[in-house]
Amino acid sequence: MRIKLDLKYELKNFLNKDIQYTIPIFIPHKGCPNDCVFCNQKRISGQIKDVEPNDVKNIIEEYLGYYTKERKIEVAFFGGSFTGIDISLQRAYLDVASYYLKKGAINSIRLSTRPDYINDEILTMLKEYGVGTIELGVQSLNDEVLQKSKRGHSAYDVERASKLIKKYGITLGHQIMIGLPGSTLEMELDTIKKSLEMQPKQLRLYPVYVIQDSELYYMYKKNAYTPLSIQEAVMRCKKIINECQKTDVAIIRLGLQSTSEITASNENIYGPVSDNFAEYVMSALVRDKIESEIKDHNLEGILEIFVPKKYVSVTVGPKKINKIYFENKYNVKYIVKGEN
Numbered sequence: 001m002r003i004k005l006d007l008k009y010e011l012k013n014f015l016n017k018d019i020q021y022t023i024p025i026f027i028p029h030k031g032c033p034n035d036c037v038f039c040n041q042k043r044i045s046g047q048i049k050d051v052e053p054n055d056v057k058n059i060i061e062e063y064l065g066y067y068t069k070e071r072k073i074e075v076a077f078f079g080g081s082f083t084g085i086d087i088s089l090q091r092a093y094l095d096v097a098s099y100y101l102k103k104g105a106i107n108s109i110r111l112s113t114r115p116d117y118i119n120d121e122i123l124t125m126l127k128e129y130g131v132g133t134i135e136l137g138v139q140s141l142n143d144e145v146l147q148k149s150k151r152g153h154s155a156y157d158v159e160r161a162s163k164l165i166k167k168y169g170i171t172l173g174h175q176i177m178i179g180l181p182g183s184t185l186e187m188e189l190d191t192i193k194k195s196l197e198m199q200p201k202q203l204r205l206y207p208v209y210v211i212q213d214s215e216l217y218y219m220y221k222k223n224a225y226t227p228l229s230i231q232e233a234v235m236r237c238k239k240i241i242n243e244c245q246k247t248d249v250a251i252i253r254l255g256l257q258s259t260s261e262i263t264a265s266n267e268n269i270y271g272p273v274s275d276n277f278a279e280y281v282m283s284a285l286v287r288d289k290i291e292s293e294i295k296d297h298n299l300e301g302i303l304e305i306f307v308p309k310k311y312v313s314v315t316v317g318p319k320k321i322n323k324i325y326f327e328n329k330y331n332v333k334y335i336v337k338g339e340n
């Protein structure tokens, strides 16, 4: 059997990475008064180097040196709680970024923060510096899960902050975690439905990792927490993305690219860690699509799939996972061909 798939619907929420360049600036939040179970920043605080405003300048200059102006360039302050740090330090960081924004060397500024660190005063200040996107660390919209994760904020805080951010004309992003303590697939589907009702423009989905020296690490060692397997995390993310397909939200990150994004030093990490997690999820979405197309058909020993060239690798799947799946299940030869 031969089928032709454009996969535009199945993969429509994945933002094309070629659209812009990001200059990432990681601001560790040493003074954070919270104690999220998955975080190890406090315990390793002595090992994390402070980022000075002058470092921000150097990082921006370095990236500008090898980024071309063909694409838009965004400075992104990562680290989770930007608006929780000392106001004068926030202003000092933003002074540097807005200098480059005003002279046209970069096109936008984004930052990530907690929902309980958003209010009118903060948003007025961020507007003043031209911040264009705020990503909220939502993690879950189930209060019990938030409590078990010791997030220190409620689902209501997320609603309030999301509304306020949009009121100020700032692009809203949500970050959601899969596999938090006490969380189930049903709770995560409920979280995504509620999140989508708040109409974020962008979404990051992270499976929970157990990082050495976090509270979750000690729970894991005492068998009080079991991380998701990669298969389970992929299945949950796939179902969450099925919900996202009903909207135009852009999924700008699915899992972490490498362990260096999670940890500043060499801590151990457990859980569904994979350098190509997103590819596994996309392959699972494509697999479902193919399965729905071949249902009730006689495959006659061959399954030949034609897809746009850029989707050949996810159609075959990492480690040929889709090829193996169809060849074993349907006793066919699975062939993928790319088309322009």
Ligand code: SF4
Binding pocket: 029, 032, 033, 034, 035, 036, 039, 040, 041, 079, 080, 081, 114
């Ligand atoms: S993850 Fe939680 S504990 Fe860690 S820095 Fe962010 S808010 Fe603080």
